[in-house]
Amino acid sequence: MALKKFFNKDLVEAGCDEAGRGCLAGPVYAAAVILPKSFRNKILNDSKQLTEAERYRLRPVIEKSAIAWAVADVSNIEIDEINILNASFLGMHRALDQLKIKPELLLIDGNRFKPYKDIRHECIIEGDALYMSIAAASVLAKTYRDDYMKKMAAKFPVYSWETNMGYATRKHRDAIKEHGTTELHRMTFQLLPSQIELEF
Numbered sequence: 001m002a003l004k005k006f007f008n009k010d011l012v013e014a015g016c017d018e019a020g021r022g023c024l025a026g027p028v029y030a031a032a033v034i035l036p037k038s039f040r041n042k043i044l045n046d047s048k049q050l051t052e053a054e055r056y057r058l059r060p061v062i063e064k065s066a067i068a069w070a071v072a073d074v075s076n077i078e079i080d081e082i083n084i085l086n087a088s089f090l091g092m093h094r095a096l097d098q099l100k101i102k103p104e105l106l107l108i109d110g111n112r113f114k115p116y117k118d119i120r121h122e123c124i125i126e127g128d129a130l131y132m133s134i135a136a137a138s139v140l141a142k143t144y145r146d147d148y149m150k151k152m153a154a155k156f157p158v159y160s161w162e163t164n165m166g167y168a169t170r171k172h173r174d175a176i177k178e179h180g181t182t183e184l185h186r187m188t189f190q191l192l193p194s195q196i197e198l199e200f
Helices: 052-065 076-082 085-099 132-155 170-179
Strands: 013-019 028-034 067-076 105-109 120-124
Touching: 013 120, 013 132, 028 085, 028 132, 052 085, 052 132, 067 132, 076 085, 105 132
Parallel strands: 013 105, 105 120
Antiparallel strands: 013 028, 028 067
16 A cells, blocks of 8 residues: 555654564664655555665665754663653654754654644654654654664674564574673663472
8 A cells, every 4th residue: 555645735744663672682763754745655654564675775865855853862871760751752752852953743653742932743653654754754863863773782792682673583582681780771671581489
């Protein structure tokens, strides 16, 4: 199914999405993208539906074609302080703060959002698979976060972040069990599965 170019043809729309919400380590990244109403791309889709190569091929296309775009992050320390949902909202707000053009409508991936200034917003479940601007934001958020986690993987090589990007894979959890946590781990998350102890 082809992605929709816009929600309202008469308004300047910014698509917003985040990446890394379910990770055990690292920041959450968010992006905001304003695309021209005429923008077309056959590959663009929800970043989770794309290969890594496709995402990185799309990134410069999005950045060059967009009327305005921005990427922001919220650290694991902030995530632990305000929780991941609020951190996701904060990331989107930070990205919106950086836009050179003020949007008139925000298209938010998901079902909840904290209002941003006086700008109207629409929450769209699986919006990154429905609207081009949200899909574009998902690609930017994902690739910029992946770049960061690959860089951090060199600093903390035992956690395999270059492949798991901080998500709760078996390798990542085994490394936490063996080596403990780092300054990038989200301490309010369940880093290891809870074990049920049976008393006989």
